[in-house]
Amino acid sequence: MKKFADRLIKWGIKEGRTALPWKDKINGSYDPYKIWVSEMMLQQTRLSAVLPKFNQFIRRFPDVEKLASSTLEDVIQVWAGLGYYRRARNLHEGAKIIVKERGKVFPKNAADWKTIPGIGMSTAAAISSFVNGEKVALLDANVCRVLCRRYCLENTNSRVKEKAQLMQLATNLLPKKKSEMAQYSQYIMDLGAIVCKATQPACYKCPVSEDCKSFNSEAVDLYPKKVKLTRREKQITWVLTMDRDLILLERQNKEELWKSLLVPATELQIKGNFPLPRKIFLRSYRVKVSNCDLTVNVWKRKCIFDTLKLTTHHRIVNKIMIRKVPVPRLLEKVLKDFDFWSDAS
DNA sequence: CTCCGGATGG
């Protein structure tokens, strides 16, 4: 029987994800900047969502210096719609660190990558195995699932001890040659994403099923054991403050949902002693956002903006400009529902 | 350790 790594790589060359836009080789190696950006985007986010964003991002910020010298607002604007906006803030922060404190030199190993904001064990291992061919085991959710099935491990709640055990097993499977690390890391994640999927695994096309313990005992569905996540109820109110064809937004700066994006302005101050015009209820939305079941009650209030006390974090936009500012996907939907979103290109 | 943060595709 051929070794695990050999069978995996042979499979990957045919069925794995090749031709990724961040994997163009220059002088035989990958651009660490592009690999870094892509891995940050790929945290918690599927490839299909990342692909168009990555291209936009690189067009706007072609290298680490451009990213470091841009404003956070610009970075967030490109990131808008991807979710988990802390990643964008971390990326911007990391770019400044690499340019200002590290002489534009990227970390050379996983341990050093881990000191960059937003980089943990998985991302550090992914980047370093791609860029430096470092022989470090990569344990993201995909790899974790592959190994749990291979060795019949439930991995309930992924406790520290189980993590260590998986890390040991993952390390044992690594290829001997450093030159195979980049392919190996990519393809073991691809195997998890394409074949050894969370639901409906396609074992019939798995290159390593012959020594997969759960496959051989017809118990693939038992591993890893699924843990149900608890969602919390949450309610928020959005008041769309409108002045003719303009809407008033403000930057979300609190540690909350959509931090650093623009959301409908709250707590309006009016100049002088006049009451605010009354608001009328539009409708409510039920959505699952992050780990909460969210109810958003949407109101509308017509108002003359000249009568309001505005600050620097307020933004006034019309229905053309709205497409060029960073708003949550949900707000985009709401505004489209109420015809405040121009379809003109 | 536990909890939190967004959006999507099947």
Added chain:
DNA sequence: CCATCCGGAG
């Protein structure tokens, strides 16, 4: 409509 996908703060 449910499952999925990492890192860090507390």
